[in-house]
Amino acid sequence: xxxxxxxxxxxxxxxxxxxxxxxxxxxxxxxxxxxxxxxxxxxxxxxxxxxxxxxxxxxxxxxxxxxxxxxxxxxxxxxxxxxxxxxxxxxxxxxxxxxxxxxxxxxxxxxxxxxxxxxxxxxxxxxxxxxxxxxxxxxxxxxxxxxxxxxxxxxxxxxxxxxxxxxxxxxxxxxxxxxxxxxxxxxxxxxxxxxxxxxxxxxxxxxxxxxxxxxxxxxxxxxxxxxxxxxxxxxxxxxxxxxxxxxxxxxx
Amino acid sequence: xxxxxxxxxxxxxxxxxxxxxxxxxxxxxxxxxxxxxxxxxxxxxxxxxxxxxxxxxxxxxxxxxxxxxxxxxxxxxxxxxxxxxxxxxxxxxxxxxxxxxxxxxxxxxxxxxxxxxxxxxxxxxxxxxxxxxxxxxxxxxxxxxxxxxxxxxxxxxxxxxxxxxxxxxxxxxxxxxxxxxxxxxxxxxxxxxxxxxxxxxxxxxxxxxxxxxxxxxxxxxxxxxxxxxxxxxxxxxxxxxxxxxxxxxxxxxxxxxxxxxxxxxxxxxxxxxxxxxxxxxxxxxxxxxxxxxxxxxxxxxxxxxxxxxxxxxxxxxxxxxxxxxxxxxxxxxxxxxxxxxxxxxxxxxxxxxxxxxxx
Amino acid sequence: xxxxxxxxxxxxxxxxxxxxxxxxxxxxxxxxxxxxxxxxxxxxxxxxxxxxxxxxxxxxxxxxxxxxxxxxxxxxxxxxxxxxxxxxxxxxxxxxxxxxxxxxxxxxxxxxxxxxxxxxxxxxxxxxxxxxxxxxxxxxxxxxxxxxxxxxxxxxxxxxxxxxxxxxxxxxxxxxxxxxxxxxxxxxxxxxxxxxxxxxxxxxxxxxxxxxxxxxxxxxxxxxxxxxxxxxxxxxxxxxxxxxxxxxxxxxxxxxxxxxxxxxxxxxxxxxxxxxxxxxxxxxxxxxxxxxxxxx
Numbered sequence: 001x002x003x004x005x006x007x008x009x010x011x012x013x014x015x016x017x018x019x020x021x022x023x024x025x026x027x028x029x030x031x032x033x034x035x036x037x038x039x040x041x042x043x044x045x046x047x048x049x050x051x052x053x054x055x056x057x058x059x060x061x062x063x064x065x066x067x068x069x070x071x072x073x074x075x076x077x078x079x080x081x082x083x084x085x086x087x088x089x090x091x092x093x094x095x096x097x098x099x100x101x102x103x104x105x106x107x108x109x110x111x112x113x114x115x116x117x118x119x120x121x122x123x124x125x126x127x128x129x130x131x132x133x134x135x136x137x138x139x140x141x142x143x144x145x146x147x148x149x150x151x152x153x154x155x156x157x158x159x160x161x162x163x164x165x166x167x168x169x170x171x172x173x174x175x176x177x178x179x180x181x182x183x184x185x186x187x188x189x190x191x192x193x194x195x196x197x198x199x200x201x202x203x204x205x206x207x208x209x210x211x212x213x214x215x216x217x218x219x220x221x222x223x224x225x226x227x228x229x230x231x232x233x234x235x236x237x238x239x240x241x242x243x244x245x246x247x248x249x250x251x252x
Numbered sequence: 253x254x255x256x257x258x259x260x261x262x263x264x265x266x267x268x269x270x271x272x273x274x275x276x277x278x279x280x281x282x283x284x285x286x287x288x289x290x291x292x293x294x295x296x297x298x299x300x301x302x303x304x305x306x307x308x309x310x311x312x313x314x315x316x317x318x319x320x321x322x323x324x325x326x327x328x329x330x331x332x333x334x335x336x337x338x339x340x341x342x343x344x345x346x347x348x349x350x351x352x353x354x355x356x357x358x359x360x361x362x363x364x365x366x367x368x369x370x371x372x373x374x375x376x377x378x379x380x381x382x383x384x385x386x387x388x389x390x391x392x393x394x395x396x397x398x399x400x401x402x403x404x405x406x407x408x409x410x411x412x413x414x415x416x417x418x419x420x421x422x423x424x425x426x427x428x429x430x431x432x433x434x435x436x437x438x439x440x441x442x443x444x445x446x447x448x449x450x451x452x453x454x455x456x457x458x459x460x461x462x463x464x465x466x467x468x469x470x471x472x473x474x475x476x477x478x479x480x481x482x483x484x485x486x487x488x489x490x491x492x493x494x495x496x497x498x499x500x501x502x503x504x505x506x507x508x509x510x511x512x513x514x515x516x517x518x519x520x521x522x523x524x525x526x527x528x529x530x531x532x533x534x535x536x537x538x539x540x541x542x543x544x545x546x547x548x549x550x551x552x553x554x555x556x557x558x559x560x561x562x563x564x565x566x567x568x569x570x571x572x573x574x575x576x577x578x579x580x581x582x583x584x585x586x587x588x589x590x591x592x593x594x595x596x597x598x599x600x601x602x603x604x605x606x607x608x609x610x611x
Numbered sequence: 612x613x614x615x616x617x618x619x620x621x622x623x624x625x626x627x628x629x630x631x632x633x634x635x636x637x638x639x640x641x642x643x644x645x646x647x648x649x650x651x652x653x654x655x656x657x658x659x660x661x662x663x664x665x666x667x668x669x670x671x672x673x674x675x676x677x678x679x680x681x682x683x684x685x686x687x688x689x690x691x692x693x694x695x696x697x698x699x700x701x702x703x704x705x706x707x708x709x710x711x712x713x714x715x716x717x718x719x720x721x722x723x724x725x726x727x728x729x730x731x732x733x734x735x736x737x738x739x740x741x742x743x744x745x746x747x748x749x750x751x752x753x754x755x756x757x758x759x760x761x762x763x764x765x766x767x768x769x770x771x772x773x774x775x776x777x778x779x780x781x782x783x784x785x786x787x788x789x790x791x792x793x794x795x796x797x798x799x800x801x802x803x804x805x806x807x808x809x810x811x812x813x814x815x816x817x818x819x820x821x822x823x824x825x826x827x828x829x830x831x832x833x834x835x836x837x838x839x840x841x842x843x844x845x846x847x848x849x850x851x852x853x854x855x856x857x858x859x860x861x862x863x864x865x866x867x868x869x870x871x872x873x874x875x876x877x878x879x880x881x882x883x884x885x886x887x888x889x890x891x892x893x894x895x896x897x898x899x900x901x902x903x904x905x906x907x
Contacts, residue, residue, distance in 0.1 A: 056796060078295035084799030085291075094790035098813050108798040109286060111808055112293055123286060158794070165798060166287040296801035303803035307712055310704025311722045314777065317770055318725060321732075324740035328747075389638025397635055406643065408895065413646055415887050417831025419858045420880045423865040424649055427656075427873075473642060501628035524731065531733025533834040534862060558735055558834075565739070565838045581739045585732060592731035596724060 003069035003168045003199060004029040005050065010064035012045055012054060019045045021223045023064070027216075032191055032200040034210035034231065037220035038251065043203045046220065047171050050201065051086040052079040068169060084112070087162035091174045093154035095146030095161070101128075101137050104146040104157055108165035123164050131160040132190055152183025159190065163198075170194065172202040176209065188213050207247060211235055219243045325585060328578035331571060332363065340579060341365050356544035356560075358569045363576035365583065367544045371461065371554040372584075375536060376529040378465030378550070379472055384522055386469075387476035394477075395484045396506055407481075414474035422538035425467040430539055433466070434458025438551050452549040459541040462550045467535045472525040479524060483517030483602055484510050520598030527591040531584060533558040557584045650884075657881025660874040665882075670844055670860075676871050680879050682846050686761070686855035687830060689848050690840060693765025694829055698772025699822050703811075705773065706780025706818070711806050723781070726774035734771055738835030741767040746839060761847070761854035764840025768832060772825045779821025783814040820894045827890035831883055833858040857883055 005027040012020035020042045027033045035043040048054040049062055052073060066073050073082045095104045103110070105124045114120070124141070128134040133156040137144065146157055155175060162170060172191070176184040191200055191213045204210050210217050211231055218228040219240075227234060227243045238244045245251060332340065343364040347354040355364040390410070394403055434456060441451045441462075491509040500508065511518070541553025542563050555563075557580050568574045612620075664679045671678035705722070713719030745756045745763040755762035787810050795805035811818065833856075836842070841853035842863060848854070857879055864876035 051797065053793070053797060056793075078297065080295045080799050080801055081291075081293075082799070083797055084293070085287075088797040090790065090793060090797070092790055094788075094794040096791060096794065096809060096813070098815075107795075108800070109290075111795070111798070111800045111804050112290060114286070114289055119285060161794075161798070164286075165290060166284050290799070296803065299804075300802045303806070304712060307704050307708040310701050311708030311713060311719070311777075313701050314705060314722050314726045314729065314774060317729060317773060320744070320770075321736060321740040324743040325736070328739065328743040386638045386642055389635045390642050393635040393639045397632060406639070409643060409646060411891060411895075412650075412888060415827065415831075415891050416649075417833070417858055417883060417887070419831070419833045419862045419865070420653070420883065423861060423876060423880060424652065426865060428652060470645065477642075501624050503628040503631040504624065506631075527731045531731075531735070533733055533735045538862075538866065558733055561735055561739065562834055562837055565742070566841065578739060578743065581736055585736045588732050588736075589728055592728045593724075595731075596727050600724075 005169065005199065005201070006067040007050075008065045008067075010046070010049060010066060011062070012042075012049055013059075013061040014045075014057065015059040019223055020049070023225050025218060025225060025228055027199065027201060029199045030196060031216060032195040032202060032214040034214035034217045035201065035203045035220060036205070036207055036210050036217060036246075038246065039205075041220040042223040043218075043220045044173055047088075047173055047201060047203050050169070050171055051083050051088055053083070053088065055079065084108070084165055085167055086169045086171060087165060087167035089155070089158050089162055089170070089172045089175045092178050093151060093158050095149070095154050095157050097145065097147040099146055100142045101144055101146055101149070101157060102141040105160045105164050108161060124160075127160040127164040130163050130190075130194065131156045132186060133157060133160055150183075152179050152186065155179060155183065155187060156190070159187070163194075167198065169199045169201065172200065174203050174205060177205060184209075207235070219246060221246070321585060322582075325578055325582035329575050329582050331575035332579045333575075335572070336363065336576075339364075340576070341369060341583070353546070355546070358564075358573045361570060361572045363572070365557070365576075365580050367546045368555055368557040368560050368580060369583075370546050371464075371540065372530055372556040372558070374461050374550070374554070375464040375468055375540065375556055376526060378461065379468035379529045380522065380526055382466065382469035383473045383476060383525060387473050387521075387525070388480060388518070390473075390477045391480035391484060392506060395481055396502065396510065407478075410474045410477055413470075414478070418471070418532060418534035419538075421467055421471055422535035425463065425535060425539045429467060430458035430463050432458075433463055438462070442551065449548055450550050453551045454549070455553065456551075457541070457553070459539055460549075460551050460553050461540065463539040463541075464536045464554075464556070465550070467539055468529045468532055471532060471535060472528050475528055476521045476525040479521035479599070480514070480518050483514040483521065486517075486602075487513045514602075516598055517602035520595045520602065523591060523595035523598065527588050527595060530591060531558055531588045533562050537562045557581075653877070653880055653884055656877040657884070660878040661881060662878075665875070665878045669846055670872075670875065673869060673872075678871075678875065680855075680857065680860055680875055680882075682843065683855040683857045683860040683879065684882070685846070685848060686840070686843065687857040689761055689850075689854060690765045690768055690836070690856055691826065691830055693762065693850070694768035694772055695822070695826065697766060697769030698776055698825060698829075702773045702776025702822075702825070703780045703818060705777035706784060707806060707811065709777065709781040710784035711810065723778070726777050729774040730778070733834070734767075734832050735834035735837075737771055738767050738837060738839055741770075741835070742838045755851050759839065759841035759853040760851050761840055762850040764836045764854065764856070765850075767835040767839050768829045771832065771835065772829055775825040775828065776822055779824065780814075780818050783817030783821060784810060786817065787813045816897055820897045823890050824894055827887045831858050831887060833862050837862075 007023055007025040007027070010020055010023040011018070023046060035046065037043050045054060050066060050068070054060050054062060062074065065075070068086060071077060096107060099107060102124055105127050106120050109120060109123065125134065128137065133153060136153060137149070146154065149157060159175070176187045179187070188209060191202065194200060202214065214231050216228065217231040217234045219226045219234065221242055227238060227240045229239070234243060235247055238247065336343065340363065344366065345354045345357065345362050345364060346352065354362070355367045357363070394406060398406065438453055438456065438458065442453045445451045487510050491513060492505055495505045495509040536556050537559035540555055540559055542555050542559060543553035544555050544560065547554065561577050561581055564573070565577050568577060665681070666679060666684065667681050668679035669682040670680065705726070709719050709723055713722070741763050745751070745753050745766065746759055749757045751757065791813060792805065792810055795809040800809070836856050836859045840856055840859065842859045843853045843855040861876045861879045861883070864872035867873070
């Protein structure tokens with residue numbers, strides 16, 4: 001089961017660039033929340049603040065608080081621990097090239113020292129089934145390398161890898177933007193299935209995608225959260241004029 | 253109502269969860285075994301720290317090596333340095349019996365490094381004189397004129413040349429090059445160019461500065477050529493095309509677009525070659541004649557700094573002898589460091605700080 | 612200018628162009644021909660001197676024909692083993708430092724620059740330093756000190772390997788795409804584990820290649836061994852005594868006046884050349900196939 005995320009006065013910088021300004025937001029548990037906005041508006045940065053990946057950049061800085069469930073992720077734990085509970089799927093599929101499909105999915109566990117083979121086998125199978133990849137690869141789990149799959153399959157592999165560590169939250173940064181339409185729709189179906197078990201935050205350029213999969217949507221512009229509401233409302237009757245301009249295509 | 257692009261039917265039904273979001277009371281759900289395991293893992297702060305420190309130590313070992321060498325060489329040359337000072341490098345003694353200049357007298361513990369400095373400079377510059385035009389010609393051919401199929405094998409061949417150990421070059425030089433010089437090259441040189449004073453052949457063995465210079469040139473050629481090729485091929489095609497579009501011939505294009513843009517890098521390559529020539533030991537030791545004297549003729553025997561160390565170190569006759577040799581080693585170390593540092597700086601300027609090729 | 616002048620200048624330009632092309636081709640031929648001649652000569656002399664005895668026997672006393680360089684081959688093996696034990700771990704560690712921890716910092720730039728400069732320092736200088744530090748001192752705490760030994764030779768060679776391995780490791784690690792590192796971090800894998808099990812592992816074909824290059828280069832080195840390992844006419848694999856080495860033996864025999872020893876030196880040269888050519892070719896093959904399969 002997923003947990004909710006409460007963001008309070010979040011500010012983020014890259015060097016002197018004030019990328020996120022005073023973000024306040026409550027992301028509901030077990031829902032899919034979409035974040036939309038034009039390029040460079042800060043939505044990717046925001047999502048990377050939720051699992052403390054933002055600070056892997058040496059000139060990055062964050063103030064404010066993010067609570068995931070009961071846990072304040074900046075004060076209450078170290079980044080490594082947070083990232084085991086908050087999974088991430090990146091824009092371009094990035095399976096580990098030297099590992100087999102099995103090892104890729106199990107990597108989050110094996111590299112953290114887990115070695116119970118029976119449980120690993122179960123988890124790999126379950127994660128691949130959850131990411132709708134099982135049928136296509138079940139015969140080649142240990143023979144094929146992660147990099148030998150097609151783009152869409154690789155991304156589903158990355159989703160399986162993220163799911164294998166049983167996170168409470170799943171962050172997806174434009175997961176389908178590098179994929180063809182068929183793979184995209186497969187991934188959207190996936191998100192639909194998964195959100196009952198996890199809290200999903202998905203960054204997307206594609207407004208139709210947001211409408212298809214997410215219950216709530218947030219609109220970012222120039223580092224600020226302009227509007228956060230139910231998806232239906234955002235796309236049919238937005239409160240803020242800037243939101244309306246964006247969805248109707250006047251800019252972006 | 254604003255114009256909408258999304259059909260109503262696509263929206264997700266609003267869930268019954270209140271607006272504020274669930275604050276994380278999971279619904280009657282036992283965390284899985286995996287999750288429990290991962291939650292129990294620490295943050296590896298200690299392991300990360302240790303790893304970081306270990307890697308930094310490895311990185312600092314590079315400085316450690318330099319310091320080690322400097323310390324060792326200074327320690328070993330202290331004796332000679334105290335006795336001779338800077339004069340070690342330019343003093344000229346004289347033989348009491350013949351009154352001829354004498355430089356290196358282990359028996360009487362009189363040491364001057366002048367002949368070795370001279371020999372090093374002469375052989376290195378001779379090597380550059382021969383190698384640079386050839387290397388640049390080769391590099392130009394390979395980058396600008398060579399048909400594609402030939403390029404790979406030729407480049408591979410050049411790489412192999414660079415990988416041959418010095419001692420094998422020396423062996424080949426002693427067996428093939430030196431007799432060749434002795435029989436076919438030196439006599440004509442003496443006959444036709446003897447008036448310059450550079451080609452008097454007093455002891456016709458074929459050994460000497462010329463032999464050293466030639467084998468050195470063969471050895472530094474691949475480095476200069478490969479590096480020049482690299483620099484030349486980074487000149488963007490747009491530059492070449494611009495000049496050609498103005499009606500230049502191919503040579504003019506090379507001169508104006510490629511060589512002009514690459515000249516800093518090419519100079520760096522040449523200096524790197526010089527650095528290699530200065531320190532080259534085995535091949536030179538085998539063909540230079542190992543005579544600690546200074547002669548104007550390129551056909552006379554001589555010695556270089558590296559060669560004298562290789563020849564005499566294992567059987568030095570006294571502590572002072574060892575010390576003198578070590579001092580030569582220290583000087584060689586400092587000179588090659590400076591020359592190489594200069595070359596690396598030039599290459600760095602060209603590549604703008606990206607990691608340079610290890611050669 | 613007049614038409615005649617223009618026509619003349621055009622012709623001159625064309626002539627110059629052709630002349631330069633000719634010169635370049637000439638330069639290439641002058642370089643390549645002797646190269647091939649050297650290789651051919653080495654192959655010919657070496658092959659005709661190579662026999663089974665070369666690999667199994669130690670040198671016979673002067674005057675007796677036959678014998679081999681088996682002790683030198685074994686000796687080189689021992690020396691290279693010591694050298695690799697020192698050079699490879701520290702070198703790879705240095706490379707990891709440059710690529711993963713120090714990127715962009717002044718310290719890393721200084722280390723990188725120094726490593727490149729060190730690569731150009733004559734190897735005889737390394738040998739001398741080791742002589743002063745290990746071979747000469749009589750009451751030192753350093754093991755195997757006070758006399759010529761295989762250990763000192765191995766140390767000298769090992770120190771030579773460090774800068775080379777360090778730089779090639781760095782270059783290979785930098786080729787690992789950032790996305791792969793991010794994926795590991797995003798899973799909550801500790802940094803040390805991520806660097807070792809993911810980044811280094813992905814770059815490992817290239818890193819191994821770099822080590823092979825350093826290995827091949829050091830295998831042919833003679834100068835640092837002259838006054839550390841010294842050479843040995845008999846079997847020896849002990850760390851504590853002088854030991855034979857292939858390039859060292861070649862040097863001694865090449866300068867000797869005995870035909871028999873020359874023959875052995877040619878055979879030894881051929882063996883050395885073959886090993887090095889194999890290493891260089893392997894390196895080229897691995898690098899050209901794409902060091903990082905699929906990691907793009």
